[in-house]
Amino acid sequence: MKKAAYGHKTPHQARVRSQIVLLATRGRSNARIAVEVRVHVDTVRTWRGRFADGGLPALADRKRSGRPARFTPVQVAEAKALACQLPAETGVSLSRWSCPELAAELSARGVTDTVSASTVRRWLRQDALKPWQYRSRIFIRDPDFRAKAQRVLDLYARTYEGEPLGADEYVVPSDEKTSIQARCRCHPTLAPGRARAVRVNHEYGRGGAVAYLAAYDVHQAKVFGRCEATTGIVAFMTLVEQVMTQEPYASARRVFWIVDNGSSHRGKKAIDRLSKTFPNAVMIHTPVHASWTNQIEIFFSIVQRKVVSPSDFTDLTQVHDRLRAFEDRYNAAAQPFQWRFTTSDLDDLLARLDRHTTADLHQKTSIALAA
Known part of the structure; x- marks a missing residue:
């Protein structure tokens, strides 16, 4: 009773009622209790009477019918x-x-x-309904989605066609990050201060754009990058040459290049071109619309956050220098990404997508029949 009457976390109504009962047990009169608790004497009579009839449970509010519901x-x-x-x-x-x-x-x-x-x-x-929100989605349209995705996931787990990779075999995802702009701000960027974020001027002049091509050794956590004026077959093969002409990749048994289906490395022609130039290089394509299975995209997201945004460069040379310097900084301390998405997770994902697709089809059929 004392804890309820004087506790700091006790609700006000419960505290007042407990104080009334506590003071009553000490022999105070109703009038004196009303003065000490600062309530009307009728309130004191009410709660003393309820406590006498029902004890501590009687100090709680009684059930009320409340206002009648306006909507059915x-x-x-x-x-x-x-x-x-x-x-x-x-x-x-x-x-x-x-x-x-x-x-x-x-x-x-x-x-x-x-x-x-x-x-x-x-x-x-x-019912946790938020119809004002929306999320983008994309349907799987690659008939070999599971087989291609599983092959990539197995390589991340150091397995290829059911056999473990050897110590002289490497997995190197690669891609292009296009149109990194050199935005020359009209006024200098202000450093952060007390209760003030970094301030970047809204107006800027365009200093051109550059494409950033990068390859990432999954198990060594090492990045190889270069800047090009534009993307294409020549630019991609130049990146491949940059990696494959240095050790340990030049003398490796196999180097698996994981790429998406972009025009620079699409189809069997790209596979033949790579293997003809570098016989120990094996090109592995991700499924269509599944670049999220390419670990280089994780590195590109890091570049976007830590190097590109906010875009404040004097010219393209500064963009090149910043990207090269960040590569050195990253390689000095990087650890392999903790990739946890396995083939079991892939099967669960495909099962969920199949259920959603079936439900959407049934819903559309019902709407069409109702119309």
Whole structure:
């Protein structure tokens, strides 16, 4: 009782009621308790009486019926059903719903008289519905998606065609990061200060753009990069030559080059071109629209965060120098990426996508039949 009466975390109402009962057990009169607790004497009589009848549980609030519900469960369900439809399918010229738009549409359809946006938001929150948000997605259209993805994932786990890789075999993903611009800011960038972030001037002059090509040794955590005016077969093969003419890759048994399906290294012609120039090089293509399986993209995301953004360079030479210096800095302390996505995860992903695709197909069929 003392803890409830004087505890710092006790709610105010519970504290007042506990103090009334505690003072009553000490023989205080109702009038004196009212003065000490700073409540009306009728309040003291009420809580002393409830405590005498029911003990400590009686100090809690009694159940109340509350205000009658203004909206029926059917109206709430119709609002949620509307939120789960695309506006275009309902004849509304919107790209996505917002709570005010849903409230207006419910009133226009006669589902409700008038309803506030906050009420609609509360309804949607019950089922974690957020129709104003959206995420991009892409369908798998590579018929050999699993086989190609598994081959890449196995290489990351140092396995190829069921056999473990030897000590003289290497895995080198590569790609191009195009159009790194040299934006010359019209006013100098200001360093951060107390309660102030770095300030970059909005206006800038264009100093040209450069393509950054890079290859990454997965198990050695070593990056090889170069800047080119443009991408293409010549630029890519120059990068390959830069890597393959130095040790340990020049004398390696096999070097697996993981690439996407870009025009610089697409198809069997690219495979033949690589193997003809460097017999110990093996080109492995990622599935179509699956560049996320290429670990070089992780390195490019690091470059974007730590080197490119915010773009503030005086000219392209400074871009080249910054990228080369960052390569040296990265190689001096880098550790291999902790790649945890395995073939089991791939099977789970494909199963989920198959379920979603089947559900979408059933939904479209139902809509077409209803129309």
